[in-house]
Amino acid sequence: MADDIITEDDRAPQPQRARRQSKGRGVDPAVRAELLTWLGAAPPRRELLVEYLHLVNDRLGMLPAAHLAALAEWMRLPQAEVYEVASFYHHFELRKEGDAAQAPALTVRVCEGLACEMAGARELLQRLPDLLGREVRVVAAPCVGRCESAPVVVVHHNPVPHADPAAVQAAVAAGRWHAPATAHIGLDAYRAAGGYALLRECVAGTRSAESLIATLEAAGLRGLGGAGFPAGRKWRLVRAQPAPRLLAVNIDEGEPGTFKDRWYLERDPHRFVEGLLLAAWAVGVEAVYIYLRDEYHACRAMLEGELQRLRAAPPVGAGWTLPRIELRRGAGAYVCGEESAMIESIEGKRGLPRLRPPYVAELGLFGRPTLVHNFETLHQVREIVERGADWFAAQGRHGRRGLRSFSVSGRVADPGVKRAPAGITLRELVGEFCGGMLPGHELYAYLPGGASGGILPAALADLPLDFDTLQPHGAFIGSAAVIVLSQHDRAVDAARNAMRFFRDESCGQCTPCRVGTARASALLEAPQWDLALLAELSQVMREASICGLGQAAPKVMDGVVKYFPQELAR
Numbered sequence: 392m393a394d395d396i397i398t399e400d401d402r403a404p405q406p407q408r409a410r411r412q413s414k415g416r417g418v419d420p421a422v423r424a425e426l427l428t429w430l431g432a433a434p435p436r437r438e439l440l441v442e443y444l445h446l447v448n449d450r451l452g453m454l455p456a457a458h459l460a461a462l463a464e465w466m467r468l469p470q471a472e473v474y475e476v477a478s479f480y481h482h483f484e485l486r487k488e489g490d491a492a493q494a495p496a497l498t499v500r501v502c503e504g505l506a507c508e509m510a511g512a513r514e515l516l517q518r519l520p521d522l523l524g525r526e527v528r529v530v531a532a533p534c535v536g537r538c539e540s541a542p543v544v545v546v547h548h549n550p551v552p553h554a555d556p557a558a559v560q561a562a563v564a565a566g567r568w569h570a571p572a573t574a575h576i577g578l579d580a581y582r583a584a585g586g587y588a589l590l591r592e593c594v595a596g597t598r599s600a601e602s603l604i605a606t607l608e609a610a611g612l613r614g615l616g617g618a619g620f621p622a623g624r625k626w627r628l629v630r631a632q633p634a635p636r637l638l639a640v641n642i643d644e645g646e647p648g649t650f651k652d653r654w655y656l657e658r659d660p661h662r663f664v665e666g667l668l669l670a671a672w673a674v675g676v677e678a679v680y681i682y683l684r685d686e687y688h689a690c691r692a693m694l695e696g697e698l699q700r701l702r703a704a705p706p707v708g709a710g711w712t713l714p715r716i717e718l719r720r721g722a723g724a725y726v727c728g729e730e731s732a733m734i735e736s737i738e739g740k741r742g743l744p745r746l747r748p749p750y751v752a753e754l755g756l757f758g759r760p761t762l763v764h765n766f767e768t769l770h771q772v773r774e775i776v777e778r779g780a781d782w783f784a785a786q787g788r789h790g791r792r793g794l795r796s797f798s799v800s801g802r803v804a805d806p807g808v809k810r811a812p813a814g815i816t817l818r819e820l821v822g823e824f825c826g827g828m829l830p831g832h833e834l835y836a837y838l839p840g841g842a843s844g845g846i847l848p849a850a851l852a853d854l855p856l857d858f859d860t861l862q863p864h865g866a867f868i869g870s871a872a873v874i875v876l877s878q879h880d881r882a883v884d885a886a887r888n889a890m891r892f893f894r895d896e897s898c899g900q901c902t903p904c905r906v907g908t909a910r911a912s913a914l915l916e917a918p919q920w921d922l923a924l925l926a927e928l929s930q931v932m933r934e935a936s937i938c939g940l941g942q943a944a945p946k947v948m949d950g951v952v953k954y955f956p957q958e959l960a961r
Contacts, residue, residue, distance in 0.1 A: 416460040416470060423461045435466040438757075440739035444477050445720055452494030453484040479741040479898075480722030481533075482685050495528035497563065500545040501554075504534030504647040505842065505874055505888045506800040510541040515554060519544070522556055523563055533725065533892055534647035535686050538800035538874070539654075539807045548688040570689035573657040578700045581661040587706035589773055590668050594711040598776075600630070600673040607772070609780035611792040616641055616728070616765030617840070617869040617939075619858040622772075625762060626674050628752045632760030635677040638670060638714075639756050641733055642683045642766045645725035646841040647892060648872030651796040652766040654808040656690050659770075660697050666769035668706075669776070671714045674762050678715040682733050685721045694718060725896035729938045730763045731755075732898070743900045744938035765870075767796055789814040789855040795868075797856070799825055801875035802832040814855040817847075821875060832877035836955070840869030842889040843943035846882055846950035865950055869943075882955040886947045887915045893944040904941025907932040911948060920959055922952060 429446055443466075447458050454477050463473040477483050484494060501507075501516045519529045537543045540552030544559050547568035551558050562568075581587070592598050608623030629636055644652045656663065671679055683691050698716055705713045724742045727733045731745035734756045745751075755761025771794070775783045784792040791814025800806045804826035811824055817837050821827060828834060834849040839856055845866030847854070854860060861867050876885065894908040907928050914921055914928075929945035936942045951958065 416456060418461050418464050419457050422455075422457045423464070426458060426461045426465065430465065436739075437466065437468070438737065438739040440466065440468075440473065440476055441480070441722055441736060442720060442739075444473075444480075444483055445722065448483050452498075453486045455486045459485075476739065476741055480724050482723035496526045497547055497568065498528045498530065499523065499547075499559065499563070500530055500532035500535070502533075502535045502537070502541070502543045502545070503531045503888075504538060504541075504892075505838070505885055506538035506648060507534075507542040508884075508888055509801060509876075509880060512542040515542060515544060515556065515559070518556055519559060522560060527563060533723075533895065534645065534649075536644060536650045536653050536684065538648050538650055538798065538872075541800060545686070573689050573693045575657060575693060575697075576659050576661065578661060578697060578704070581659075582706070586661055587665055589777060590665055590672065591707055593669065593672055594707045600675075603669065603673045603776060604630075606776050606780045610775050610783040611780075612768065612771060612775060612783070613793075613858060614765055615767040615771070615795070615870070616644075617646070617843075619868075622764070622768055625752065625764075626670065629760050629762040630674045632753060634675060635759055636675055637756045637759050637761045638667070638674070638676040638679045639730070639734060639737060639751075639761055639763045640667060640679065640681045640766060640769065641728060641730065641763065642681060642687075643721045643728050643733060644684060644766075644870065645728050645896075646843060646870050646872050647889070648800055648838065648841040648874045649798050649870045650800075651798045651808045651871070653684070653687050653690060654798075655770050655796070656687070656694065656766065660694055661701075662773060663766055663770045664697070664701065665706075666772035667716075667764075668713070669772050670762060670764065670769060672711065676714055676762065678717070680737050680756065681716065681718045682721060682727070682737055683718060685723055691718065691720065724898070725892075726898045726938070726940055729940065732938070733763075734761065741898070743898050744940075746937060786812050787814045787857070788812040788819075789816070791855055791857040791860070795857070795871050797824075797871045797873050799873045799875065801837075801873075802829050802877040802880070803827070803875050804829055814857045814860070816855060817852040817873065817875075820856065820873065825875075828875070828877060832879060834875065835878045835880060836876040836882050836885070838872070838874040838876075838885065838947065840867050841872030841874070842892055843939070843946060844869045844872070845946035846885060846954070848954045851954075865953060866946065867943075881958055882951045883915070883958045886951045887912070889947040890915050890944065893940060897940060901935070901937040901941065903932050903935040904937070904944065907936070907941065908944050911945065915948065920952075922959075925952070 448454050459473050463470040501512055503512050535543055537550050542554050544551045544554035546562045549567050549570050551562050604623045604626050612622040613619040642652050719737050727736045727742040729744045732742040736742040751761045751763055786794045793813045795813045797809045799809055803821055809824040836848050838846050847866050890912040894912040897904045897908050899905045911928050929949055932941045932945050
C-alpha cells in the first residue's frame with residue numbers, strides 16, 4: 392500500500408510536456424495532392440476502401456507506403472486499418488519505405504492451377520524469366536479461371552490461351568497487355584430477342600412475386616455456387632425480412648477448375664442481369680452489389696458499359712424504379728467466394744468469413760437482410776420461369792432434376808462449359824459432351840468439384856454428378872468444376888497442387904485452417920506420407936474450421952489415401 396501514498400511532490404504542478412507528434416507516418420503534401428486529383432471531389436466512403444486501393448494500384452502498379460498514409464488521412468482511418476486491408480489481398484503490390492521506387496515495367500503471371508500444371512505450366516514458369524528479360528517480372532498465379540485453354544499465361548491483364556514461350560514473347564513484344572473486348576449480346580440485341588419482356592410482365596402485374604418463387608421451388612433450382620441451397624426458399628426467407636433488403640451477387644469464382652460464370656458473362660450478360668432484376672423485384676431489394684473477380688478485366692469493362700446503357704434506357708417504364716446496382720471488384724482472395732467473406736470485402740474490409748448465426752439472410756451486407764446468389768443461378772431464372780418448372784425439372788438424369796453447367800478441363804478432347812442434365816455421370820459427360828478422352832489417354836481419376844470437391848477413381852465414373860450424390864464417397868459437386876485425369880497423371884500430384892493452393896489462400900483467421908493447410912502441404916511433399924498425422928489433421932480441419940475453405944481442403948488428400956493407395960506405396 393505504501394506505493395499508493397500521494398506525496399506533496401506529487402501534488403506540485405508538473406512542467407508542461409511537449410505535445411507528442413501523432414502516431415503513424417506523416418503525409419507527404421505532394422502525395423496528398425496527387426491522390427486527391429485521382430479521387431475527385433466526392434467525399435470518402437468507408438466501404439469503397441478496396442476500390443480506392445485498386446485506383447492507386449492501377450495507376451502506379453503498386454501501393455507505396457506514402458500513398459497508403461495519404462489515403463488513410465483522407466478517409467480518416469488509422470493507417471494500420473488501411474494497411475491490413477491492402478496486405479490481405481494478393482493483387483495489391485505493397486511497397487515499404489526503402490523498397491524499389493518503381494514497379495516492374497510488366498508482370499507476367501503463369502497460372503499454376505491443376506489443369507495448367509498438367510498442361511506444362513511449371514516448364515513455362517522456369518523458362519519465361521530468361522526469355523523475357525529482367526524488365527519483365529514472371530510470377531506464379533493461382534487458377535485464373537480459364538482452365539479450358541490451359542496452360543494460361545496472363546500478360547498484365549491479357550490472358551494468353553494455350554500458352555507456349557513463343558506466344559507469350561509475341562504478346563509482350565507487341566504490347567498486347569490488355570484483354571480484348573468480349574463478343575457479347577448487347578442490350579439492343581437482347582431486347583430485340585425478347586429480353587426483359589418477362590421483367591415487364593412482372594412489373595405490370597401479369598405475374599406475381601409469389602408465382603415466381605413458387606416456380607423456382609417447383610423446378611428444384613438450387614444455388615449453383617457450391618452450397619446448393621434451394622433458390623426459391625432463399626427468396627422467400629429474405630422477402631420475409633424487414634426492409635431495406637439488399638442483393639449481393641458472387642462472381643468471384645476462384646475455385647480451381649471453375650470458369651462457367653466467366654464463360655456465360657462474356658457471351659450473354661443481360662440474361663444474368665434480367666435474372667438479377669427479377670430477384671430484386673420479387674424480394675423487394677433496394678440495392679444490388681455485384682462482386683466480380685479481378686482476373687476478369689474484359690468482363691468488368693463490358694459489364695460496366697452494359698449497366699450504363701441499362702440505366703440510360705431502363706427496360707421498364709413507369710411503375711418500378713431500377714434498383715441501384717454497384718459493381719465491386721475483387722482483389723485476388725479465393726476465400727471471398729464464401730458469402731460472408733464476400734460481404735466483408737464489399738464493405739471495404741478484409742475478406743474474413745463471419746461466424747454463423749446470424750445468417751446473411753437476416754444480418755448481411757451493412758447489417759441488412761441480404762439475398763446472396765451465384766451468377767449461374769440468376770442466369771437460369773428467366774428460362775425457368777418462361778419455359779416452366781416442369782420443363783426444367785424433367786431435364787435431369789438418373790433420378791435427378793434440372794440442368795447444370797459443368798466446367799470441364801483436363802485430359803478431354805473438347806474441354807469447356809457443358810450445359811448438361813443434372814445427375815449425368817462423368818463417363819457420360821466426357822463421352823457425350825467432351826468428345827471423349829484425348830488420344831492416348833484413358834480415364835484414371837477426376838475431381839468432380841474442383842480442388843475442394845475431392846477426387847474419385849475411374850471405377851466411380853458412373854456416379855450421378857449432382858448435389859447429395861457424391862458425399863457418401865468423400866466428394867461433392869460444389870461448383871461443378873470437373874477436372875479429368877488420365878493414366879499419365881498422378882492423384883498425389885493433384886493433392887499436392889490443391890493443398891498448396893489452400894495453404895496460400897487461407898485467410899488465417901482460424902488456427903485449424905491456417906496451420907492445418909500449411910502443415911498438410913508440407914507433409915504431402917514428402918516421399919512417404921505420414922498417414923496417421925494426415926488423418927488427424929484432416930479431422931481437425933473438417934470439424935473446427937470456420938468456413939468451407941478449411942473444411943473442404945483435406946478432401947482431395949483424403950481421396951488419394953482412400954482410392955489411390957498404390958501411389959503411396961511407390
